[in-house]
Amino acid sequence: xxxxxxxxxxxxxxxxxxxxxxxxxxxxxxxxxxxxxxxxxxxxxxxxxxxxxxxxxxxxxxxxxxxxxxxxxxxxxxxxxxxxxxxxxxxxxxxxxxxxxxxxxxxxxxxxxxxxxxxxxxxxxxxxxxxxxxxxxxxxxxxxxxxxxxxxxxxxxxxxxxxxxxxxxxxxxxxxxxxxxxxxxxxxxxxxxxxxxxxxxxxxxxxxxxxxxxxxxxxxxxxxxxxxxxxxxxxxxxxxxxxxxxxxxxxxxxxxxxxxxxxxxxxxxxxxxxxxxxxxxxxxxxxxxxxxxxxxxxxxxxxxxxxxxxxxxxxxxxxxxxxxxxxxxxxxxxxxxxxxxxxxxxxxxxxxxxxxxxxxxxxxxxxxxxxxxxxxxxxxxxxxxxxxxxxxxxxxxxxxxxxxxxxxxxxxxxxxxxxxxxxxxxxxxxxxxxxxxxxxxxxxxxxxxxxxxxxxxxxxxxxxxxxxxxxxxxxxxxxxxxxxxxxxxxxxxxxxxxxxxxxxxxxxxxxxxxxxxxxxxxxxxxxxxxxxxxxxxxxxxxxxxxxxxxxxxxxxxxxxxxxxxxxxxxxxxxxxxxxxxxxxxxxxxxxxxxxxxxxxxxxxxxxxxxxxxxxxxxxxxxxxxxxxxxxxxxxxxxxxxxxxxxxxxxxxxxxxxxxxxxxx
Ligand code: WT7
Numbered sequence: 001x002x003x004x005x006x007x008x009x010x011x012x013x014x015x016x017x018x019x020x021x022x023x024x025x026x027x028x029x030x031x032x033x034x035x036x037x038x039x040x041x042x043x044x045x046x047x048x049x050x051x052x053x054x055x056x057x058x059x060x061x062x063x064x065x066x067x068x069x070x071x072x073x074x075x076x077x078x079x080x081x082x083x084x085x086x087x088x089x090x091x092x093x094x095x096x097x098x099x100x101x102x103x104x105x106x107x108x109x110x111x112x113x114x115x116x117x118x119x120x121x122x123x124x125x126x127x128x129x130x131x132x133x134x135x136x137x138x139x140x141x142x143x144x145x146x147x148x149x150x151x152x153x154x155x156x157x158x159x160x161x162x163x164x165x166x167x168x169x170x171x172x173x174x175x176x177x178x179x180x181x182x183x184x185x186x187x188x189x190x191x192x193x194x195x196x197x198x199x200x201x202x203x204x205x206x207x208x209x210x211x212x213x214x215x216x217x218x219x220x221x222x223x224x225x226x227x228x229x230x231x232x233x234x235x236x237x238x239x240x241x242x243x244x245x246x247x248x249x250x251x252x253x254x255x256x257x258x259x260x261x262x263x264x265x266x267x268x269x270x271x272x273x274x275x276x277x278x279x280x281x282x283x284x285x286x287x288x289x290x291x292x293x294x295x296x297x298x299x300x301x302x303x304x305x306x307x308x309x310x311x312x313x314x315x316x317x318x319x320x321x322x323x324x325x326x327x328x329x330x331x332x333x334x335x336x337x338x339x340x341x342x343x344x345x346x347x348x349x350x351x352x353x354x355x356x357x358x359x360x361x362x363x364x365x366x367x368x369x370x371x372x373x374x375x376x377x378x379x380x381x382x383x384x385x386x387x388x389x390x391x392x393x394x395x396x397x398x399x400x401x402x403x404x405x406x407x408x409x410x411x412x413x414x415x416x417x418x419x420x421x422x423x424x425x426x427x428x429x430x431x432x433x434x435x436x437x438x439x440x441x442x443x444x445x446x447x448x449x450x451x452x453x454x455x456x457x458x459x460x461x462x463x464x465x466x467x468x469x470x471x472x473x474x475x476x477x478x479x480x481x482x483x484x485x486x487x488x489x490x491x492x493x494x495x496x497x498x499x500x501x502x503x504x505x506x507x508x509x510x511x512x513x514x515x516x517x518x519x520x521x522x523x524x525x526x527x528x529x530x531x532x533x534x535x536x537x538x539x540x541x542x543x544x545x546x547x548x549x550x551x552x553x554x555x556x557x558x559x560x561x562x563x564x565x566x567x568x569x570x571x572x573x574x575x576x577x578x579x580x581x582x583x584x585x586x587x588x589x590x591x592x593x594x595x596x597x598x599x600x601x602x603x604x605x606x607x608x609x610x611x612x613x614x615x616x617x618x619x620x621x622x623x624x625x626x627x628x629x630x631x632x633x634x635x636x637x638x639x640x641x642x643x644x645x646x647x648x649x650x651x652x653x654x655x656x657x658x659x660x661x662x663x664x
Contacts, residue, residue: 018417018418021417022417026409026410029450031416031450031451032448033445033446033448034425036423037424039446040311041306041307041312043446046459050459050460054462056075058086059072059075061299062086062487065339066092066097066298066299067092068092069092069093069268070090070092071090072087072088072090072271073089075087076485078485078511081511082485082500082501082511083491084485084491085272086272086295086485087272087295087296087487088270088271089271090270090295091269092269092271093267094170094171094294095138095170095266096266097298097339098167098170098339099127099134100131100266102127103127103131108128109127109128110341110343111124112125112163112338113163113345113346114343114366115159115347115348116347116362117238117349118207118208118348118349118350120354121238125160130160130163130167130338132262133161134167134171134264135168135263136256136261137164137168137256137257138168139261139264140168140251140256141169141199141233142264143256144230144233144251144256146169146172146174146199147173147174148172148173148174149173149174149175149274150175150198150199151177151198152165152176152177152197152199152200153176153177153179153191153195153200153202154166154169154179154200154201155201155203155215155219156202156203156237157237158181158323158348158349159235159348160346161201161235162178163338163346166178166330169276170275170294171267172264172267173269175195175277177192177289178278178324178329179191179279179325180323180325181206181323182325182605183604184602185218185219185222186604187604188222188223189223190287191287193228194289194494194495197226197228197229198230199229200231201233201235202233202234203215203234203235204216204234204235204237204242204243205239205240206239207239207349208349209350209352210353212239212241216232216243217243217244219232220244224246231249233251233252234251234252235254236252269294270294271295271296272294272295272491273294274293274294275293275294275298276291276292276330277289277291278326278327278330278433280433280434280543281536281544282503283535283536283545283547284547285548285550285551287545288493288496288499290434290493291490291493291494292490296489297331297436297437297488300486301330301332301335301437301488302336302340304331304441304458305331305337306340307459308401308427308429308442308443308444309399309444310398310399311337311370313340313342313343316342316343316370317343317345317366317369317370318337318344318368318370319363319366319370319372320373320401321359321371321377322372322403327431328372331488332372336437345362345366351377351381356381360389360392360394360419361391363394363396364392364393369399370398370401371397371399371419372402372403372429373401373402373403374404374541375407375541376404376572376573379408379411379570379571380571382410383571386418389419397424399424400415400420400424400427401427401429402415402427402429403428403430404540404541404542405541406530406531406573407451408452412426412452413451416451425444426442427441427443428441428442428452428453428454432515434489435482435486435489435490439457439458439463439486440461440527442455442456443458452528453522453526453528454528456525456526456527461482461484461486463480463481463515463527464480464482465477465478465479465481465519467479475522476520477519478518478519479507479514479518480515480516480517480518481508481515483513516533516534516536535629537564537566537576538566539572539575539576539607539608540572540573540607544576546566549564550563550564550578552599552600552603552608553599555599558582558586558592559582559596560582561581561619562579562581563578564576564577564579565579565632565633565636567633568637569611575611575612576608576612577610577611577612577614578596578613579619579632581617582615587615593613596610597613614636616659617652617655618649618652618655619652620647620652620653620656622648623646625648628646628647631644635656635660638660641653641657
């Protein structure tokens, strides 16, 4: 147990000193909140209230933190599990909560986003600016025929227009479906097609490290013939390339705004009105359309953003380095921070452009106080070296956060020492696309932290561990479940209630949410997330399903069969390894390997490209023909093979082992 104070910030100039400092801290099991950290929000009352009566606690928070048109009288309806509703008879508008109420309170000139472009451009977007654009775009969308309940696709880079697009949908009750900008247009097509999107909002071109890719043209080629898609709205992005426009269907974003009426009163919507769909990978090739609704989701994002990071909207400058295309961006770049009325930094570019110090340069320039990123990013920064953050004054920072995957203690300590100067609490926030907001996490400055542990449930949240046969585990390893509904939980999978029930609520009954992670509980009741127990791979905090990657690979004409597994990777947490059997007498060479990787990038996106392709004459299968991925994982990670007795043909493994053994 230690208060690490500020004495550890010395090793920055000297690599050996830093190594020694980190080494010496590795034996520290627990970091108590530093005496130097002054928390701004009290939390004891919340904990006590939530323990006494979680529903009453959530009801009070919903009244305190959200602005309602019609107050709710009903809190949780659990009469039809797992189809829960929260605050169902209340009416509100989410964009009003994120914009109008701040402007009405005289905070219209407060900066919502300090946007920083890849080439160093700066744009200051105030709450009043956001409100003005949101109203015009909302009217513009209506003029294109969008009505409450219609789906609008959003495929945009990290520019303020992405927030405007989301808020404009929320203002008129349209359901947004954001696709991460790094996904391939064919993945956009799939997501638009299954959700019957009426309109897609995209960009002419997107910049990445000095190069601009034509987005709209690629979108046209893939989506041009979708029958439901009536219009494409095109933002002229910072990479401004111009774009082919189809008359009658396509419209420039700036022209739509210029001709739209400036006022669009927020439409009062039911608390359970659908807010967005976000596709995430599951254990089959078909991505899951996770559906969130209005009030419960907003409450989760607003409350946890405030409580976990100890946010004071009047003084904090907040920065979450994620992309809006992921749930982290939805909850902790757009909805949580805007609902709380905070000033944020939004950065367009990559962490290594123009140089490896860009993030730290931005923290210094905007005097960021709260910084939220992913373990994989921290490990990459460690690789680049402490000299890059060492060039900048990071003394404005007071709270650090991580999300996406378990953080290894070494990376936690580096973050603590090099970025946090030993004085900033680290909040390791565990949650999922499905949970809408963080569920297990320290409260900055309140919870004692242990490097690698997401620590304790947040107020109002009831996680537990179960054994394979459903017995409670009070200490040790088990299957992570949530035993009580919480406001920001997903409501269903879009148009697929059956898969919703089957995926999350079948194993231990209809009122126990099965997370899909294994975890360990220690003697202090701290949760340590181990990782996924389904066929989901976590690459740099991004979820990919083995089946999805396999079906992309198999779609290539040269491939007969493929099996995809995860391999431990120091940088990305996990990396994709594909075992591929080629068709006919094609042999695996470098050219074919490059072709396959490119093929996967085109079908899903670059992040799904296999790190390694291993050519296999045959794949290990059970007698019933099921591929034994467990054994392939052993091979990929160079481990002793597990049980092979159920294999149809054990010789297959011998051949593979011999091959990989020599290839490495
Ligand atoms: C999966 C959810 C939540 C936004 C980012 C990912 C893993 C997430 C942590 C953490 C250990 C974590 C879990 C989870 N995960 N945060 N702090 N510690 N693991 O959202 O794509 O829905 O993935 O990410 O395995 O189930 P997602």
